[in-house]
Each structure stands twice: as C-alpha cells, then as structure tokens.
Amino acid sequence: MWRGLNVIKVFSVSLFSMLVTLPALADEPVGKPNVHVNDIWIYNLTDGFTNDVTGKIGIRVVQIDEKEIVAKHERLDGASNRNWLVYYDDVWNNLDNGTFRFEPSLVQVRFPASVGEEWSSEYRSINFKSGDSLACTNKTKAVSSEKITVPAGTFDTIRFDVSSECNGAGTDKTLYKSTTSIWYATAVNRYVKTTYASIFNGRVRAKSSEELVEYSPGK
Secondary structure, X not given: OOOOOOOEOOOOOOHHHHHOOHHHHHHOOEOOOOOOOOOEEEXXXXXXXXXXXXXXXXXXXXXXXXXXXXXXXXXXXXXXXXXXXXXXXXXXXXXXXXXXXXXXXXXXXXXXXXXXXXXXXXXXXXXXXXXXXXXXXXXXXXEEEEEXXXXXXXXXXXXXXXXXXXXXXXXXXXXXXXXXXXXXXXXOOEXXXXXXXEEEOXXXXXXXXXXXXXXXXXX
C-alpha cells in the first residue's frame, strides 16, 4: 500500500520559503491545513529515553468533509496493531482514535496561529471499552517559529507546546499529566516532529517522539 508511490522526499524548502525569514513568519498568522484525500505522511517512532527508533507509521487521508479529517494509520514495522482509523477535526485535533473518544475534541492546536498566542481547552477522554472517563484540560502556547531538520528535510515550522492534566470523573485528584511539543509545517500540512512525555505520581513514565520521513501529496 505504501510502496510504489510517487513519494516526495523534501530535502529543502521552496524558493519562496527561502526568501521568507523566520521573523517574517512570526508576524504572519499560519493558516489552517490544506489537506486532500490520499495525502500520505510516514513517520519514524523513537523512544525518548534511549533515542532508538522503535517503529514506523504511515498515515493516509481517506475522507474529508468540512468538519473532519479521517485518516488510516498503519504500522509499517510488523507491529501487531497493523492499522486503524483515526477521526480528527479539520486542523488535526483528535476526535476518536478507536480506543478513546474525546468530547468535544482533544484540542492541541488551532489555526490561524501566531507566535505568542496562548489558549486553554477542556475536554473529556472516554474509553470505548470500559466506559471510564477523565476530565482534562490542555494549555497551549504557540512558542516560536523554528527551522528544523528531520529525515524528510528541512522545514520552516511553528512550534506549539501543550501541557495536559486529567482528573478522574467527579474528583479533583490529578491522575495524569503530559507535555507535548508539536512542530507544524505548512509545506506538508501537518506536523514534521512531535515530542511527548507522560507523568504519573510526579515521575516521567514514558517519553517518545515522531519525525517525518516521507510526504506524498494526494493531488
């Protein structure tokens, strides 16, 4: 499914992007993603403690309407959970990943976005299997415009830092915290890098990252 594609491996930014300095990008709001059916992104998955690459995942847009993006996720490394559908809002905030449903959505980013903006959002995370739910709050800041290099190339990005805190339903006890950084690039209409850490009982329990390896536009 993922082979034989006319994959665009972006090793440098366009001439236009090269002419736009990062300070200029900071003054220009970043618009919402322009996503199409059959757009494909492939990412390396990395352990945040050891920096070992632990897998690879492909993401293909299979359906779009004015409110949602539906994407098929497929492990390309022989993992047992081979493929599944994930439902997003129109700017890549998670609505439903097959294990959890997020009401109204797991808001991490918003567009248009400008460096320096901050916002917070509340949502419920509901486990499909058990029915258990958590009451969560995300706080996001558009931190900076950054040029970063990943296996797919070098990109101008806007960086979002997100802190999350979730409580058990009907309680004030914090059960879970996490921090996420997202480097979004308009050149690929999605993030080119993310880092993630989860925190329980005051200790970091998991760390991971994703970096873009290949991008293939659908049109």
